[in-house]
Amino acid sequence: MINYYFDNTNELKPFTHELEANDDTLPPDNALRIAPEFKDGYWPCEKNGKWGLVEDNRGKTVYSIETKVQDKIDYLGKIKSGFTELEPFEFCKWNGEKWVLDEDEQNAFKIKQNKMLKSSLLNEANENISILQDAIDLDMSEDGDEERLKAWKKYRVLLNRIDASDINVIFPTKPELS
Known part of the structure; x- marks a missing residue:
């Protein structure tokens, strides 16, 4: 048997690692004995005793639509409001959908x-x-x-x-x- 652990200090409870488990024990409070599914662009997270897939943009570069400042995503879930993956260019402003010449x-x-x-x-x-x-x-x-x-x-x-x-x-x- 294998315990599939999740981070129960994180709101989304993302999968962290797996370890061999003893056959005659129950899984700890921060583990499931169901193997998580992995899919590109998503990360398994525990929800109500099951694994669900949450959008994973970690490592992607995003830009503030207010300041144009570049940042790297270090969280699971959708890209936060106020940010875009579209790179700004000189003399531009955000029109609600894309960068346009200002x-x-x-x-x-x-x-x-x-x-x-x-x-x-x-x-x-x-x-x-x-x-x-x-x-x-x-x-x-x-x-x-x-x-x-x-x-x-x-x-x-x-x-x-x-x-x-x-x-x-x-x-x-x-x-x-x-």
């Missing part, structure tokens, strides 16, 4: 990127203008410095006119450095 989030990201790029390009223009202006003011200029200064100033004006909140903004071409 255009507002995507556009906000593009605008932030545009503002950072505009600021960086303005800093570069200011630095080049400052150096070229110093060379001219101190009579240390070389051939072409005045044309380069004019090109960088024109570029800076064009940059300042850019609306970085336009997701389709096109930045002006930088002047040649040589």
